[in-house]
Amino acid sequence: xxxxxxxxxxxxxxxxxxxxxxxxxxxxxxxxxxxxxxxxxxxxxxxxxxxxxxxxxxxxxxxxxxxxxxxxxxxxxxxxxxxxxxxxxxxxxxxxxxxxxxxxxxxxxxxxxxxxxxxxxxxxxxxxxxxxxxxxxxxxxxxxxxxxxxxxxxxxxxxx
Numbered sequence: 001x002x003x004x005x006x007x008x009x010x011x012x013x014x015x016x017x018x019x020x021x022x023x024x025x026x027x028x029x030x031x032x033x034x035x036x037x038x039x040x041x042x043x044x045x046x047x048x049x050x051x052x053x054x055x056x057x058x059x060x061x062x063x064x065x066x067x068x069x070x071x072x073x074x075x076x077x078x079x080x081x082x083x084x085x086x087x088x089x090x091x092x093x094x095x096x097x098x099x100x101x102x103x104x105x106x107x108x109x110x111x112x113x114x115x116x117x118x119x120x121x122x123x124x125x126x127x128x129x130x131x132x133x134x135x136x137x138x139x140x141x142x143x144x145x146x147x148x149x150x151x152x153x154x155x156x157x158x159x160x
Contacts, residue, residue: 033063036070036126039137044122046145050112051120055137057105058126062134069129070095075109076136078121087123114144
């Protein structure tokens with residue numbers, strides 16, 4: 001009479017072997033290590049039609065390791081003269097160049113919904129594909145003014 005391996009032993013052994021063979025074999029990292037590094041060079045300038053924000057791409061996580069999974073930015077504004085006024089989300093700017101040879105190094109975004117003479121504070125938060133968010137960037141305060149292009153009647157469109 002031939003003996004068969006007992007299924008109660010064989011099935012759990014196969015499951016353990018399968019579990020040990022899959023997955024990523026790296027050390028588990030705490031969430032604060034996989035957050036993008038804080039943006040520290042946010043700038044704001046008056047341009048025709050609004051306020052332009054610009055900043056550099058974060059290339060590292062908060063722990064200094066190179067970052068390869070940047071997913072986008074949350075752009076926030078606080079309007080008025082109260083320095084304690086809360087920030088509101090204006091837009092989410094998606095980044096889709098992870099697989100490109102040349103990635104975007106500097107980002108710009110224009111806030112067209114501004115009022116002349118109204119000061120506003122801006123900040124930007126970056127996030128990864130796994131939705132780990134950085135701390136807010138440096139804050140910039142700017143007051144909307146009219147540029148030279150906006151103070152006169154628009155030029156006619158050239159005829160071809």
